[in-house]
Amino acid sequence: xRDVSIIGLGQTVVGEHWDKSLRMLGYEALNSxxxxxxxxxxxxxxxxxMLSGELTKQEHLGALIADFSGQRGIEAMKIEAACGSAGAxxxxxxxxxxxxxxxxxxxxxxxxxxxxxxxxxxxALAMAADAEYEALQGLSFVGINALLMRRYMHEHGYKKDxxxxxxxxxxxxxxxxxxxxxxxxxxxxxxxxAKPIADPINLxxxxxxxxxxxxxILAPTAMAREFTDKPVRVRASxxxxxxxxVHDRRDPLYLEGGAISAQKxxxxxxxxxxDLDLFEVHDAFTIMxxxxxxxxxxxxxxxxxxxxxxxxxxxxxxxxxxxxxxxxARGHPVGATGMYQIVxxxxxxxxxxxxxxxxxxxxxxxQNIGGSGATVVTTILERA
Amino acid sequence: MEVARYWRTTQQRYRMEGxxxxxxxGKIFPPRDVCPHCQHEAKTPFTFSGRGEIFSYxxxxxxxxxxxxxxxxxxxxxxxxxxxxxxxxxxxxxEHDVYIxxxxxxxxxxxxxxxxxxxxxxxxxxRPAFGVSGSSxxxxxxxxxxxxxxxxxxxxxx
Numbered sequence: 001x002r003d004v005s006i007i008g009l010g011q012t013v014v015g016e017h018w019d020k021s022l023r024m025l026g027y028e029a030l031n032s033x034x035x036x037x038x039x040x041x042x043x044x045x046x047x048x049x050m051l052s053g054e055l056t057k058q059e060h061l062g063a064l065i066a067d068f069s070g071q072r073g074i075e076a077m078k079i080e081a082a083c084g085s086a087g088a089x090x091x092x093x094x095x096x097x098x099x100x101x102x103x104x105x106x107x108x109x110x111x112x113x114x115x116x117x118x119x120x121x122x123x124a125l126a127m128a129a130d131a132e133y134e135a136l137q138g139l140s141f142v143g144i145n146a147l148l149m150r151r152y153m154h155e156h157g158y159k160k161d162x163x164x165x166x167x168x169x170x171x172x173x174x175x176x177x178x179x180x181x182x183x184x185x186x187x188x189x190x191x192x193x194a195k196p197i198a199d200p201i202n203l204x205x206x207x208x209x210x211x212x213x214x215x216x217i218l219a220p221t222a223m224a225r226e227f228t229d230k231p232v233r234v235r236a237s238x239x240x241x242x243x244x245x246v247h248d249r250r251d252p253l254y255l256e257g258g259a260i261s262a263q264k265x266x267x268x269x270x271x272x273x274x275d276l277d278l279f280e281v282h283d284a285f286t287i288m289x290x291x292x293x294x295x296x297x298x299x300x301x302x303x304x305x306x307x308x309x310x311x312x313x314x315x316x317x318x319x320x321x322x323x324x325x326x327x328x329a330r331g332h333p334v335g336a337t338g339m340y341q342i343v344x345x346x347x348x349x350x351x352x353x354x355x356x357x358x359x360x361x362x363x364x365x366x367q368n369i370g371g372s373g374a375t376v377v378t379t380i381l382e383r384a
Numbered sequence: 385m386e387v388a389r390y391w392r393t394t395q396q397r398y399r400m401e402g403x404x405x406x407x408x409x410g411k412i413f414p415p416r417d418v419c420p421h422c423q424h425e426a427k428t429p430f431t432f433s434g435r436g437e438i439f440s441y442x443x444x445x446x447x448x449x450x451x452x453x454x455x456x457x458x459x460x461x462x463x464x465x466x467x468x469x470x471x472x473x474x475x476x477x478x479e480h481d482v483y484i485x486x487x488x489x490x491x492x493x494x495x496x497x498x499x500x501x502x503x504x505x506x507x508x509x510x511r512p513a514f515g516v517s518g519s520s521x522x523x524x525x526x527x528x529x530x531x532x533x534x535x536x537x538x539x540x541x542x
Contacts, residue, residue: 123448133414134471136495138451139459146442147461154484198442247461247469248420
């Protein structure tokens with residue numbers, strides 16, 4: 001297997017892009033990633049996306065975006081794993097380069113969510129859950145997370161406000177990210193007073209629906225310095241699964257897929273969790289931050305919230321998370337989110353994170369979660 | 385929506401018919417023919433009592449398509465007496481009276497409607513078990529049989 005590095009990166013601003021189509025968002029991210037790697041041709045393109053069929057009535061994104069980006073003829077395809085789609089696309093591209101099948105590969109996540117009314121977007125997102133036994137009961141995706149959060153509070157004795165720091169930290173970091181959707185601070189008071197969506201989840205527990213695209217270019221590490229002075233090595237890439245339906249889990253409050261995925265990644269990189277300098281966590285809801293931190297080995301069961309309460313998760317903390325705003329404040333264009341996480345870890349490791357730069361960042365991890373934990377993609381990157 | 389998609393699941397949706405694993409005796413709902421505990425084949429039918437207690441709950445205000453006219457409605461994870469968790473709506477109860485641990489029983493209700501001329505989809509929901517009405521109530525041991533009407537043909541193409 002060949003060692004693989006990231007040689008270029010690109011992203012669009014996350015937000016409501018009324019003036020841009022799905023394909024244009026994809027083109028913009030790919031074009032800027034190729035420019036940063038100083039290349040005009042790629043060998044293959046793997047596109048992570050969840051909802052284009054439902055919300056844009058467009059499948060077949062590999063060929064479409066390849067063509068509309070001036071790359072007609074290359075190998076290209078779409079990869080889908082719900083909100084974990086972009087992480088999964090990265091995994092496929094990585095395997096192609098590592099295995100010697102391709103040399104210079106673009107991996108992208110793209111999502112266009114604002115072209116439909118909200119009840120359709122809500123039912124489309126519920127497709128990440130079990131259609132027969134969760135969605136058919138009228139459960140929304142927010143509803144599933146609300147069930148988890150209420151049970152977590154019940155079992156571990158937390159109050160609703162104990163989750164506020166996850167959202168406050170994400171917003172504080174998004175202020176300095178020009179590509180973030182919500183570049184505004186929030187206070188504990190605002191969190192406490194936010195509009196309820198599905199009790200106990202309120203508006204400020206939740207990541208927003210958004211449009212966006214992000215992209216990185218992969219190449220064998222042996223070739224990487226032909227393209228960039230700041231290659232970032234892929235030290236680990238792992239995918240694990242769990243039951244799609246929450247009710248089928250042995251313990252609904254334990255993300256077994258997250259734990260398996262993280263353990264595989266730590267083994268590949270030969271490190272433990274506390275060797276990491278930062279962690280881009282999949283904070284679709286504040287409860288997911290807590291469950292992910294526990295599954296990835298940063299806290300025992302029921303103690304994930306303590307890391308936030310104890311002030312460990314800020315830029316200067318023991319474990320900086322959501323360093324560019326996370327899903328909560330950078331925004332959550334679902335099938336693109338996993339690539340935003342990887343782009344942001346790469347920015348940190350290249351020393352390009354501006355005011356949010358984690359000092360001397362050498363090792364960073366992104367964990368991209370599909371559904372309520374059914375697909376978990378863990379990626380560990382290292383400054384070369 | 386298509387008739388066959390619902391017709392083939394009527395036994396599980398109206399009667400809570402699941403499976404029992406001949407290898408490890410695990411009780412399985414919804415039925416999946418492969419035991420989630422020991423991964424062996426498990427096709428022996430097993431009908432659940434329809435009783436259990438609330439594991440967690442929430443109320444949906446922004447409903448997905450097909451459920452708008454029911455909103456707001458309360459959903460729950462219910463721990464069945466026989467072991468499995470199921471996801472279902474609660475009915476015949478005020479959301480403020482629901483609590484974790486509340487004893488509930490299964491009833492058959494309309495789950496969704498697909499417009500004026502579409503299918504009415506029926507399935508299970510849960511309501512407070514007989515003798516339990518509010519958050520201050522204690523669990524009362526009662527023998528509630530699976531509701532008779534659950535066995536009738538109730539899926540109607542209008």
